Amino acid sequence: IQMTQSPSSLSASVGDRVTITCQASQDINKYLNWYQQKPGKAPKVLIYGASILEAGVPSRFSGSGSGTYFTFTISSLQPEDIATYYCQQYDNLRWTFGQGTKVEI
Amino acid sequence: EVQLVESGGGLVQPGGSLRLSCAASRFTFNNYWMGWARQVSGKGLEWVANINQDGSARFYMDSVKGRFTISRDNAKNSLYLQMNSLRADDTAVYHCARILERSGYYNFDYWGQGTLVTVSS
Numbered sequence: 001i002q003m004t005q006s007p008s009s010l011s012a013s014v015g016d017r018v019t020i021t022c023q024a025s026q027d028i029n030k031y032l033n034w035y036q037q038k039p040g041k042a043p044k045v046l047i048y049g050a051s052i053l054e055a056g057v058p059s060r061f062s063g064s065g066s067g068t069y070f071t072f073t074i075s076s077l078q079p080e081d082i083a084t085y086y087c088q089q090y091d092n093l094r095w096t097f098g099q100g101t102k103v104e105i
Numbered sequence: 106e107v108q109l110v111e112s113g114g115g116l117v118q119p120g121g122s123l124r125l126s127c128a129a130s131r132f133t134f135n136n137y138w139m140g141w142a143r144q145v146s147g148k149g150l151e152w153v154a155n156i157n158q159d160g161s162a163r164f165y166m167d168s169v170k171g172r173f174t175i176s177r178d179n180a181k182n183s184l185y186l187q188m189n190s191l192r193a194d195d196t197a198v199y200h201c202a203r204i205l206e207r208s209g210y211y212n213f214d215y216w217g218q219g220t221l222v223t224v225s226s
Contacts (some may be wrong), residue, residue, distance in 0.1 A: 014192035035150075042200070043150065049210040074177045086150055090211050093164050095140075095152035 001024050005087050005098030013105065018074040020101045027067050031090045034063050035071045037100075038077035038083045046085075047072065079105060107132045109201050110200065114220030121191050125220060127184040127201030128196040135159070136177040138204035138212065141224075142184050143197035149195070154186065173187075191224045198222075 003023040018096050022032065026042040028048035045054050047063035050070055060075045074081055082105060087098040113125040126143070140155040154165045156173040163175050174187040184201050198219035205214040 031210065032209075035213075037150070042218070043213065045212045045214060048207070048212045052210070084149075088150075088212075089151070093155060093162075094166070095109070095155070095164075097142075097150040097152060100149040 001028060001089055001091055001094070001096055003087055003089055003096050003098040005101060007101060009102040009104065010097060011104045012077050014077055014079060018081075018103060020072045020085055020087075021063040022065075022070045022072070022090055022098050024068045024070075024091075025062050028089045028093075030064070030066045032063075033090070034061075034090045035086045035088060036081075036083045037086065039088045043086065048049050070099070074103075079101070106204060109203065109217035109218045110213060111199065111201055111220040114222045115201065116223045117191055117196040118224065118226050119192060121224070122187070122189045123191065123222060124126060125188065125199055125201075125222070127217060129182045129184065129201075130204070131219040132203070134177075136225075138206065138211070139184045140204055141175060141184075141199055142202055142213065142216075143195075143199045144219070145197045153199070158182070166216055187196050188222070193221075193224050196222060196224045 006080045033052045034047040037043040046057050051063045062073050084100045084102045087102050108130045110128045155177045156163050158223040162214045172190045200219040201217045202213040203215040
Protein backbone atom coordinates (compact mmCIF):
# COMPACT_ATOMS: atom_id res chain seq x y z
CA ILE A 1 0.00 0.00 0.00
CA GLN A 2 1.40 3.40 -1.01
CA MET A 3 0.83 6.51 1.05
CA THR A 4 0.88 9.92 -0.63
CA GLN A 5 1.38 12.69 1.90
CA SER A 6 1.15 16.38 1.07
CA PRO A 7 2.48 18.95 1.19
CA SER A 8 6.13 17.97 1.61
CA SER A 9 6.75 21.19 3.47
CA LEU A 10 4.84 24.23 4.62
CA SER A 11 5.48 27.52 6.31
CA ALA A 12 2.86 29.08 8.54
CA SER A 13 2.54 31.70 11.25
CA VAL A 14 1.98 31.13 14.94
CA GLY A 15 -1.76 30.75 15.48
CA ASP A 16 -2.46 29.52 11.95
CA ARG A 17 -4.49 26.43 11.19
CA VAL A 18 -2.33 23.81 9.46
CA THR A 19 -3.65 20.81 7.53
CA ILE A 20 -1.72 17.85 6.15
CA THR A 21 -3.29 15.15 4.01
CA CYS A 22 -2.47 11.52 3.40
CA GLN A 23 -3.98 9.36 0.68
CA ALA A 24 -3.74 5.58 0.65
CA SER A 25 -3.59 3.57 -2.56
CA GLN A 26 -6.31 1.28 -1.23
CA ASP A 27 -8.84 1.14 1.57
CA ILE A 28 -7.12 0.97 4.98
CA ASN A 29 -10.23 1.52 7.11
CA LYS A 30 -8.96 3.63 10.02
CA TYR A 31 -5.59 1.94 10.36
CA LEU A 32 -3.61 5.17 10.21
CA ASN A 33 -1.32 6.92 12.66
CA TRP A 34 0.26 10.39 12.72
CA TYR A 35 3.74 10.93 14.19
CA GLN A 36 5.72 14.04 15.03
CA GLN A 37 9.50 13.98 14.72
CA LYS A 38 11.68 16.80 15.98
CA PRO A 39 15.33 17.05 14.83
CA GLY A 40 17.54 14.50 16.52
CA LYS A 41 14.61 12.89 18.31
CA ALA A 42 12.63 9.71 17.89
CA PRO A 43 9.15 9.98 16.36
CA LYS A 44 6.24 10.41 18.74
CA VAL A 45 2.73 9.20 17.98
CA LEU A 46 0.12 11.95 18.19
CA ILE A 47 -2.92 10.30 16.62
CA TYR A 48 -3.76 6.61 16.24
CA GLY A 49 -6.75 4.91 14.67
CA ALA A 50 -7.00 7.91 12.31
CA SER A 51 -8.67 10.17 14.88
CA ILE A 52 -7.83 9.06 18.44
CA LEU A 53 -5.67 11.55 20.28
CA GLU A 54 -2.79 9.94 22.15
CA ALA A 55 -2.89 10.59 25.89
CA GLY A 56 -1.05 13.75 26.88
CA VAL A 57 -1.06 15.23 23.39
CA PRO A 58 -2.47 18.77 23.19
CA SER A 59 -5.99 19.05 21.84
CA ARG A 60 -4.90 21.42 19.07
CA PHE A 61 -3.83 18.28 17.21
CA SER A 62 -6.55 16.26 15.49
CA GLY A 63 -7.01 13.66 12.79
CA SER A 64 -9.89 12.55 10.62
CA GLY A 65 -10.73 10.30 7.71
CA SER A 66 -11.20 6.67 6.84
CA GLY A 67 -10.79 4.46 3.81
CA THR A 68 -8.26 6.16 1.57
CA TYR A 69 -8.26 9.85 2.55
CA PHE A 70 -7.00 11.26 5.85
CA THR A 71 -6.27 14.67 7.26
CA PHE A 72 -4.16 15.89 10.18
CA THR A 73 -4.80 19.34 11.60
CA ILE A 74 -3.04 21.66 14.01
CA SER A 75 -5.77 24.12 14.94
CA SER A 76 -3.42 26.86 16.17
CA LEU A 77 0.24 26.42 15.31
CA GLN A 78 2.66 26.92 18.21
CA PRO A 79 6.43 27.45 18.04
CA GLU A 80 7.04 24.05 19.67
CA ASP A 81 5.15 22.35 16.82
CA ILE A 82 8.07 22.86 14.44
CA ALA A 83 8.80 19.32 13.31
CA THR A 84 8.29 16.83 10.54
CA TYR A 85 4.99 14.97 10.58
CA TYR A 86 4.43 11.51 9.11
CA CYS A 87 1.36 9.46 8.44
CA GLN A 88 1.73 5.69 8.72
CA GLN A 89 -0.68 2.93 7.71
CA TYR A 90 -0.74 -0.65 8.98
CA ASP A 91 -3.20 -2.62 6.91
CA ASN A 92 -2.57 -6.35 7.19
CA LEU A 93 0.37 -5.64 9.51
CA ARG A 94 2.55 -4.44 6.63
CA TRP A 95 3.26 -0.84 7.42
CA THR A 96 4.08 2.17 5.26
CA PHE A 97 5.06 5.71 6.18
CA GLY A 98 4.14 8.76 4.18
CA GLN A 99 6.94 10.93 2.82
CA GLY A 100 6.68 13.43 5.66
CA THR A 101 5.69 17.09 5.94
CA LYS A 102 8.18 19.57 7.34
CA VAL A 103 6.37 22.33 9.22
CA GLU A 104 8.18 25.64 9.68
CA ILE A 105 7.28 29.00 11.14
CA GLU B 106 10.99 4.23 31.41
CA VAL B 107 11.17 1.80 28.51
CA GLN B 108 14.67 1.45 27.11
CA LEU B 109 15.70 0.14 23.68
CA VAL B 110 19.39 0.10 22.77
CA GLU B 111 20.54 -0.94 19.30
CA SER B 112 23.98 -2.20 18.36
CA GLY B 113 25.73 -3.93 15.49
CA GLY B 114 25.76 -1.23 12.84
CA GLY B 115 28.82 -0.33 10.83
CA LEU B 116 30.41 -0.12 7.42
CA VAL B 117 29.89 -3.11 5.13
CA GLN B 118 30.58 -3.73 1.46
CA PRO B 119 27.73 -4.29 -1.02
CA GLY B 120 26.67 -7.91 -0.85
CA GLY B 121 27.82 -8.24 2.73
CA SER B 122 25.95 -9.05 5.92
CA LEU B 123 25.31 -7.49 9.31
CA ARG B 124 23.32 -8.51 12.36
CA LEU B 125 21.68 -5.78 14.36
CA SER B 126 20.67 -6.30 17.98
CA CYS B 127 18.28 -4.41 20.21
CA ALA B 128 18.42 -4.81 23.98
CA ALA B 129 15.08 -4.08 25.61
CA SER B 130 14.52 -3.26 29.27
CA ARG B 131 12.04 -1.85 31.77
CA PHE B 132 9.03 -3.56 30.26
CA THR B 133 7.76 -7.11 29.81
CA PHE B 134 9.36 -7.81 26.44
CA ASN B 135 7.43 -10.97 25.56
CA ASN B 136 4.10 -9.12 25.83
CA TYR B 137 4.77 -6.90 22.82
CA TRP B 138 5.11 -6.96 19.08
CA MET B 139 8.41 -5.38 18.06
CA GLY B 140 9.66 -3.83 14.85
CA TRP B 141 12.51 -2.23 12.95
CA ALA B 142 12.32 1.02 11.02
CA ARG B 143 15.05 2.96 9.22
CA GLN B 144 15.79 6.53 8.29
CA VAL B 145 18.28 7.86 5.77
CA SER B 146 20.04 10.93 7.12
CA GLY B 147 17.82 13.96 6.54
CA LYS B 148 15.15 11.85 4.84
CA GLY B 149 11.92 10.13 5.79
CA LEU B 150 11.04 7.11 7.86
CA GLU B 151 10.74 3.65 6.34
CA TRP B 152 9.20 0.63 8.05
CA VAL B 153 11.37 -2.50 7.68
CA ALA B 154 9.88 -5.44 9.60
CA ASN B 155 7.65 -6.51 12.49
CA ILE B 156 7.50 -9.63 14.63
CA ASN B 157 4.84 -10.84 17.05
CA GLN B 158 5.30 -11.81 20.67
CA ASP B 159 6.46 -15.40 20.17
CA GLY B 160 8.15 -14.94 16.80
CA SER B 161 5.58 -16.98 14.88
CA ALA B 162 4.48 -14.06 12.67
CA ARG B 163 6.91 -11.85 10.75
CA PHE B 164 6.25 -9.16 8.17
CA TYR B 165 8.69 -7.36 5.88
CA MET B 166 8.76 -4.46 3.48
CA ASP B 167 9.00 -5.68 -0.10
CA SER B 168 12.53 -4.45 -0.80
CA VAL B 169 14.07 -6.45 2.08
CA LYS B 170 11.99 -9.63 1.79
CA GLY B 171 14.29 -12.60 1.28
CA ARG B 172 17.36 -10.63 2.38
CA PHE B 173 16.52 -9.55 5.94
CA THR B 174 15.29 -11.72 8.83
CA ILE B 175 13.73 -10.35 12.00
CA SER B 176 13.92 -12.53 15.11
CA ARG B 177 13.75 -12.27 18.87
CA ASP B 178 14.99 -14.04 21.99
CA ASN B 179 12.48 -13.46 24.77
CA ALA B 180 14.77 -15.05 27.37
CA LYS B 181 17.35 -12.37 26.59
CA ASN B 182 14.87 -9.51 26.03
CA SER B 183 16.46 -8.99 22.65
CA LEU B 184 15.36 -8.25 19.10
CA TYR B 185 17.52 -8.92 16.05
CA LEU B 186 17.72 -8.03 12.37
CA GLN B 187 19.90 -10.25 10.20
CA MET B 188 20.70 -8.35 7.01
CA ASN B 189 22.18 -10.21 4.05
CA SER B 190 22.95 -9.20 0.46
CA LEU B 191 23.19 -5.59 1.55
CA ARG B 192 22.85 -2.85 -1.05
CA ALA B 193 23.81 0.81 -1.10
CA ASP B 194 20.16 1.81 -0.70
CA ASP B 195 20.03 -0.05 2.64
CA THR B 196 22.30 2.66 4.09
CA ALA B 197 20.36 4.26 6.97
CA VAL B 198 20.02 4.56 10.71
CA TYR B 199 18.11 1.50 11.91
CA HIS B 200 15.80 1.86 14.89
CA CYS B 201 14.12 -0.85 16.88
CA ALA B 202 10.73 0.10 18.23
CA ARG B 203 8.08 -1.33 20.49
CA ILE B 204 4.60 -1.79 19.07
CA LEU B 205 1.58 -0.91 21.17
CA GLU B 206 -1.74 -2.52 20.35
CA ARG B 207 -5.00 -0.95 21.49
CA SER B 208 -8.35 -2.35 20.37
CA GLY B 209 -6.85 -3.54 17.09
CA TYR B 210 -4.94 -0.33 16.45
CA TYR B 211 -1.16 -0.60 16.34
CA ASN B 212 1.55 2.03 16.54
CA PHE B 213 5.21 2.36 17.46
CA ASP B 214 5.29 3.83 20.97
CA TYR B 215 8.95 3.64 22.01
CA TRP B 216 12.00 3.90 19.76
CA GLY B 217 15.68 3.30 20.26
CA GLN B 218 18.21 5.93 19.24
CA GLY B 219 19.33 3.83 16.30
CA THR B 220 22.45 2.27 14.84
CA LEU B 221 24.01 3.45 11.57
CA VAL B 222 24.45 0.99 8.72
CA THR B 223 26.59 2.16 5.80
CA VAL B 224 26.82 0.00 2.70
CA SER B 225 29.71 1.14 0.55
CA SER B 226 32.80 -0.18 -1.19
